[in-house]
Amino acid sequence: MPAFVATFRNSRGKVESLTLEAADALAARRDLRRRGIQVDSLERRSASSAPQPSGSDTRGTRKASRLATLLEGRPGIREKAVFASKLAALVDAGVPIVRSIELMAQQQKLPLFKRALQGISLDINQGVALGPAMRRWPQVFDKLSVAMVDAGEAGGVLDESLRRLAKLLEDNAKLQNQIKGALGYPVAVLVIAVLVFLGMTIFIIPTFAGIFDDLGAELPLFTQLMIDLSSLLRSPFALLLVGALAAGVVLFLRYYATPHGRRRVDALVLRLPLFGDLIQKTATAQFCRTFSSLTRAGVPILMALEIVREITGNSVISDAINQSRDDVTQGIPLSIALASKQVFPEMAIGMLAIGEETGELDAMLSKVADFYEDEVGATV
Known part of the structure; x- marks a missing residue:
């Protein structure tokens, strides 16, 4: 046997x-x-x-796989939301999961996504469940998507879990677009202002400087400073300034790439006026929305916390969630564990505590997410 x-x-x-x-x-x-x-x-x-993991990398092909992923491009959050929504409709209509994945692969335009779906189809035909098959393609499906599918398969409600996943991804995409839109405009204005300033300083002011020299008049302090700055930017010394600036950017990026540097910078960002408050509200909305969806789908709390800590985008908040997860394993209520870290607003913690007391944690977190998503929209 x-x-x-x-x-x-x-x-x-x-x-x-x-x-x-x-x-x-x-x-x-x-x-x-x-x-x-x-x-x-x-x-x-x-x-x-x-059955062999069709999506896994061996040591000899790992670099080639990374290069292929870079060239083909990872699917965005909206592409994954559309995939989850369509797959939910097919499953709900009674189409076998293997046939559903094959149909999705035929319609998929992104090369990497298409290869992943083809590999998943092969794995399912060999006896692997959908969730574990998706887990073999981490460059396409994150832990959140896999956990929702696992929970749906375990509870026999895969179509419902997929619909919740699609809704969650769409909400996250909408929130991210709001933030990008809010930050994109001032950044664009700043870049244009700097370019205009440099153009005037390098090309226009020297013309007026020659006229002022011919007149021999004494210039106001500000005008003289602008002429001196123009001369500096047109001198070889300007190359040293550009080099120093580039070196500073590289050093900052290398420092930010270290765990210590990332925590220091992220902690500073959270203390910035207006911007820090926006980051905190965004992280709160994402945490509550995602955690609510995971627990409602039947994902264990500890696993849900492990997943949500990876989507906050801020290492300080991520570390706080991870430490709270350790506290929960020791029997401490989640609301108390998070309150001690002081990274989420008091109102959110209070609503979380009420949800724990009433046994309606997922519903309460969903309401908190709605509130802070509206707050982010009003801020931006």
Whole structure:
């Protein structure tokens, strides 16, 4: 009788595996289901017939895979939202999951996304569930998407989980676009102003400087400073200034790439007037919306916290969520754990505490997300 290796997640969200004997894969899944185990993947022990991760990289091809990902481009949040929405409609209509993925692959225009869907289709045909098959393509599907699909498959409500995922991704995309729009205008104005200033200083002011020299008149202090600045920018010394500025930018980026530097800069950003408040409100809305969707879909709280900490975009807030996750494992309520970190507004923490007390955590978090999304919209 052939042996099968099953992988699954325990009640704490950690991956475990066990080996069992069965006549075939279907019998093995039935046996595991009777034991109350929701299987992520099931593979024959024989190396020749075991399903291989079509989306995984070997050491020799990892660099080539990164280059291919860079050239082909990662799918954006909107592309993934459309995928989840269409797949939900197909599943709800009763189309088999393998056929649904094949149809989506045929319609997909992005090369990387298309390859991922083709690989997922092959994996499913070999006995791998949709969630674990998606997990093998981390360059396309993040932990959030995989967790929502896992929860939907476990609860037998895959179509509903996919619709929630699509709605969540659309909300996040809308929020990101609001932030980009709010920041894009002042940045564009600043860049244009700097270019106009440099153009006037380098090309126009020298013309007036020659006229003033011919007149021999004493110039006001500000006018003289502008003429001196124009002379400086047209001198070889300007190249040194440009080089120093470029070196400063490179050093800053290298410092920001370190964990310590990223925390210091992100902490400073949160203290900036107006901008820091906007970042905090955005992170609060994303945290509440995503955490609510995950817990409503049946994802364990610890796993949900692990996922949401990666989407905040600020290392200080991410570290606070991670520390709160550790506190929750020790029996501390989430609201108390987050309150001690002081990274989220008091109102959000208070609403979270009420949700815990009433057993309506996901509904309360959804309301908090609505409120702070409106706040972000009003701010921008």
